[in-house]
Amino acid sequence: MDDISTGALFSLLVLLLLISGYFSGSETGMMSINRYKLRHLASQGHRGAKRVEKLLDRPDRLIGLILIGNNLVNILASAIATILGMRLYGDLGVAIATGALTMAVLVFAEVTPKTLAALYPEKVAYSSSILLRILMKLLYPLVWFVNGITNGFLRLLGMRVDNMNDATLSSDELRTVVNEAGSLIPRRHQDMLLSILDLENVTxxxxxxxxxxxxxxxxxxxxxxxxxxxxxxxxxxxxxxxxxxxxxxxxxxxxxxxxxxxxxxxxxxxxxxxxxxxxxxxxxxxxxxxxxxxxxxxxxxxxxxxxxxxxxxxxxxxxxxxxxxxGEFTTSISPTLAEEITPQSDGSLLIEGTANIRELNKSLNWDLPTDGPRTLNGLILEHLEDIPDSILSVSVAGYQMEIVEISDNMIKLVKILPAQLQKTG
The missing domain is CATH 3.10.580.10 (CBS-domain)
Structure with missing residues (x-):
């Protein structure tokens, strides 16, 4: 490289940093993209989504390609930086070049492109997939060889690499997705979807x-x-x-x-x-x-x-x-929750003992325990471990309750204090 001018080497170094930034950003964009949105767009015929989905079918090969390109570029950049350092500063230039190149790689080839890719994964992934697809075809033998070695090591460690693209969701994960949909799904529809997911937890x-x-x-x-x-x-x-x-x-x-x-x-x-x-x-x-x-x-x-x-x-x-x-229909065999709750002028609520605890929690945003009795009457009786023979006040799960009416060995009516006084803790 002695025949190449210093200016040309600087230009080549800048180009290599840009290429390194491209590989770094592409990796982050590809790995950060929403797989479910990607599948939807691909099914709608989006060309960029189809290219990305094809590349992500084998993430091991995609990562191998990106890392091969990135490492080759970084090694070449390191060699050029060393030559430039020695030309400008002699033996001391090696240390200067190492420090300067490290900072340049971190800022321009790692942090900046990866941050942009994390913020705009779709834009980065769709555009970079064009060149990555071409490079995959050109460098496929080298990618195949490197992946063969790495996958062999993974098998020796007892890890399977044939189903690494499993993107299925559990019920809890799907519930989180629905909750985080925000304004993309109307609140009413979110509640219905969550209720469907909760059916398996209700008998x-x-x-x-x-x-x-x-x-x-x-x-x-x-x-x-x-x-x-x-x-x-x-x-x-x-x-x-x-x-x-x-x-x-x-x-x-x-x-x-x-x-x-x-x-x-x-x-x-x-x-x-x-x-x-x-x-x-x-x-x-x-x-x-x-x-x-x-x-x-x-x-x-x-x-x-x-x-x-x-x-x-x-x-x-x-x-x-x-x-x-x-949600509730206009007709039902059992009384609706609205019929079982009577608001009072002081902010308290008169609730029938037969009211369902799950419905109370759901409607009033309370946190009464649901792992035992299913009605308010049953919850209070379990807490007291006896059937009261007179009106009394009791604190159940942090909610202050006053038994108002008792008959036929059941608590018929309960008064619960205003919201600001419900939780004692």
Missing amino acids: VEDLMVPRNEIVGININDDWKSIVRQLSHAAHGRIVLYRDNIDEVVGMLRVREAYRLMMDKNDFSKENLLRAADKVYFIPEGTPLNIQLLKFQRRKERIGLIVDEYGDIQGLITLEDILEEIV
Whole structure:
């Protein structure tokens, strides 16, 4: 290089630094790009996205190519810087060139391009993929050889390299993605997506209408009582049983009963039983996502939840599960949360003991424990370990509560203090 002028060597050194910056920025841009956005754009026919996706199919080869190019350029730049240093400063120039080149590489070939690539990964990746694709074809034998050696070492360490591009998401990771979508997805839609993801963590007992609130008709009642109950039925289907709710004999569609009423000759207990559908039983502990699929496959809309002994624990409908996803409908078998909460002038809330804890947490942004009882009544009774016989105040999970009404061994009404006084800690 003695025949090359100092100015030409300076120009070549600057060019090598720019090339090194290109490789550094390309690496960061390629590795920082949003893979899911990339897949979407590629499926829409975006040329740059297709090129990048093709290169990222084998990230080991892409990294190998970039590092080969970067190291070759940096080594050549180091040699030129050494020659320039010795020309200008003699033996001391070696140390000066080393320090100056190190600073130049850090600023212009590493930190600056990588920062820009991290801020604008799509722009950097799409543009740099054009040259990288050409270099991959030209240097493929060298890339293949280097990757063969490195992958061999990885296998000796017990690492697999055949599935390194696994970009699947777990439920928790997908939940984080939805939460961070921000204004890209309307808040209402985010809530629905998160509710769908939460279905696997919620069981049918969390949403069921409790056994004591199931609306049913005792088929052994006198005929006038049965007719009166059918005439005033508030729901589309009614449970038919004999004396005890555990002795269920069918699920009657009220409209079918009305049809029988039109023909007095057909309107009898026997015909009501014949018109009733077979009861669909659901084991307790069934996750909502599983139950939703079962409702769909069996073409059912309602089921009775039973425990391990076959005793009925409650009732759940398809609408209950859909409400968990999209919010409350205008009609429901069980009372809505709004009907169970009465705001007071002092800022406190009167809440019925049957209110579901999960719904309270969700609606009021509270943090009551959900790993035990499912109702406010059950939570307080578990805390007290006794059924109170008089009105009293109690602090449960940091929330100050006042028991207002007790009857039938249940806490019927609870008063919870204003929000600023709820959390004692």
